[in-house]
Amino acid sequence: MNVVSLVLQAGLRDLSRNRWIVAYTLSFLGIAEGLFWFGGTGPQVLLSLLNLVLLVLPLVALVFGTIHVYASREFVELLLAQPVPRRELFAGLYLGLALPLAGAFLVGAGIPFIVHARDGATLGGVAALLGAGVGLSLAFAAVATWIALFTDDRLKGVGLALGAWLASAVIYDGLVLGAAAAFGNYPLERPLLGLMLANPVDVARVLVLTQLDVSALMGYTGALFERTFGTALGTGIAAAALVTWCVIPLGLAGRRFLRRDF
Amino acid sequence: MITLDTIRKRFGALDVLQDVSLAVRTGAVTALVGPNGSGKTTLIKIVLGLTRADHGTLHVDGQPADDAGAYRRAIGYMPQAAHFPANLRVGDVLDLVTQLRPGEAVDDELARAYDMDGIRDKFVGTLSGGTRQKVNAVVAFMFRPSLLILDEPTAGLDPLSANVLKEKIRAVRREGRSVLITSHIMTELETLADDVAFLCDGRLRFAGPVAELLSHTGGRSLEDAIAGLMRSDRAGRRAAVGTAEPVPVLPWLSPEPTGVA
Numbered sequence A: 001m002n003v004v005s006l007v008l009q010a011g012l013r014d015l016s017r018n019r020w021i022v023a024y025t026l027s028f029l030g031i032a033e034g035l036f037w038f039g040g041t042g043p044q045v046l047l048s049l050l051n052l053v054l055l056v057l058p059l060v061a062l063v064f065g066t067i068h069v070y071a072s073r074e075f076v077e078l079l080l081a082q083p084v085p086r087r088e089l090f091a092g093l094y095l096g097l098a099l100p101l102a103g104a105f106l107v108g109a110g111i112p113f114i115v116h117a118r119d120g121a122t123l124g125g126v127a128a129l130l131g132a133g134v135g136l137s138l139a140f141a142a143v144a145t146w147i148a149l150f151t152d153d154r155l156k157g158v159g160l161a162l163g164a165w166l167a168s169a170v171i172y173d174g175l176v177l178g179a180a181a182a183f184g185n186y187p188l189e190r191p192l193l194g195l196m197l198a199n200p201v202d203v204a205r206v207l208v209l210t211q212l213d214v215s216a217l218m219g220y221t222g223a224l225f226e227r228t229f230g231t232a233l234g235t236g237i238a239a240a241a242l243v244t245w246c247v248i249p250l251g252l253a254g255r256r257f258l259r260r261d262f
Numbered sequence B: 001m002i003t004l005d006t007i008r009k010r011f012g013a014l015d016v017l018q019d020v021s022l023a024v025r026t027g028a029v030t031a032l033v034g035p036n037g038s039g040k041t042t043l044i045k046i047v048l049g050l051t052r053a054d055h056g057t058l059h060v061d062g063q064p065a066d067d068a069g070a071y072r073r074a075i076g077y078m079p080q081a082a083h084f085p086a087n088l089r090v091g092d093v094l095d096l097v098t099q100l101r102p103g104e105a106v107d108d109e110l111a112r113a114y115d116m117d118g119i120r121d122k123f124v125g126t127l128s129g130g131t132r133q134k135v136n137a138v139v140a141f142m143f144r145p146s147l148l149i150l151d152e153p154t155a156g157l158d159p160l161s162a163n164v165l166k167e168k169i170r171a172v173r174r175e176g177r178s179v180l181i182t183s184h185i186m187t188e189l190e191t192l193a194d195d196v197a198f199l200c201d202g203r204l205r206f207a208g209p210v211a212e213l214l215s216h217t218g219g220r221s222l223e224d225a226i227a228g229l230m231r232s233d234r235a236g237r238r239a240a241v242g243t244a245e246p247v248p249v250l251p252w253l254s255p256e257p258t259g260v261a
Helices: A003-016 A019-037 A042-071 A073-080 A086-115 A123-150 A154-182 A189-197 A200-212 A219-259 B040-048 B070-074 B090-100 B109-113 B129-140 B159-174 B186-192 B210-217 B222-242
Strands: B002-011 B014-024 B029-033 B055-060 B075-078 B147-151 B178-182 B195-200 B203-209
Touching: A003 A086, A003 B090, A019 A042, A019 A086, A042 A073, A042 A086, A042 A123, A042 A154, A042 A200, A073 A086, A086 A123, A086 A219, A123 A154, A123 A200, A123 A219, A154 A189, A154 A200, A189 A200, A189 A219, A200 A219, B002 B040, B014 B040, B014 B055, B014 B195, B029 B040, B029 B186, B040 B055, B040 B075, B040 B147, B040 B178, B070 B075, B075 B129, B090 B129, B109 B129, B109 B159, B129 B159, B147 B159, B159 B178, B159 B186, B178 B186, B186 B222, B195 B210, B195 B222, B203 B210, B203 B222, B210 B222
Parallel strands: B014 B203, B029 B178, B029 B195, B075 B147, B147 B178
Antiparallel strands: B002 B014, B002 B055, B195 B203
């Protein structure tokens, strides 16, 4: 077995037994099941869960991820002291963090939709929600890894992680709306589309909502996005943007890991 | 044999290591000592490839240290404190390290002495600090590398387990392998070390056999000798600050430490 899969396996074993990851899984499971139990139809549950996914998932991935990378520092040093290449070790460590986070969400949010398969949720809608959740987990785990490798000060790192969450999940949409209102007399469609793609939370929202045919809930940029690209192309572009949001911070984190002193 | 040649390392405005040249002899235990912040940990991290030197070269068994890290096959490392993931079982940790170094001859003597079989299924997070330190030692001694780097190896161990570890270190030396060890317990180092490397403010102030250090300083023990070195070094710095020309208060400290390659 190669280094990546060995370190990944260790990460999976460790985090699958982690009480926070178990609680995170059970929370999604309980909330989704509860929404069905209280009479929600499939599409209603999807929409309710989407709001939770867009708010909670980046927060958990960023804060848990940052703390986890800091807590693993001494173990990483021990692994780095073995005759293994840094690049492979980094890949194993990142996947060992990101996959349990994504898996916890998949299990917690996915099982209720399998159990209630006849309650009206479309396969496309469920797949988009789960795909967006996995994409956000991978992207924000990469951002968390980069933050923890960027600064050795744990308090500063967690602060940066919270700041990144506030910026992407809370403040960003308000700023875009403010800009749209302030510059309403100008042709802003293209810049606003660019701004939407610049935030993974917005990208995930649009990715799911284009599958649900609820343009009223897409927000300004989302509605504009669908009108400009249509559903099929829009889904493809949003998915590609989410993948890009995984690749860029991961690249930055990997570069930092390869070059930094431990 | 490990050879460091004019190693320099700077963190920001701080010169952590300044032209450190040192040879760790084959089949010898070399104690790396010095006050807190003297650069010991940085030097160890440079040998392990965790930190890159700004200048200088490192050879382990004649092999140049490079980023690929293959030279680390010749090194076993025991950090000061074990921080294994809490939710891994002891067996998971041991298996992981074994699989990361495929094809290397396994030395399970310490694992048997510390009864690792009895705790293989226990989660690391449930172990006492001392038991975690035993796992830490077993990981370092699991193979037969030509160089063992031990950072405060007996910290947290009970006297019996510490004795087992010290006996293992002596056995490693008898097998002709090298050990680089740091500890603040000088009495322990005195019973183990053949050579001493004394770092202060990032400079190597002495490197050579323990007996030579004792005769230079007139100290009755390693603890006396090292304490004397530290006092003299401080006095030297004060004298250098207070006079136009630095006063040679340490004439017996050779500009080029003995034992340098």
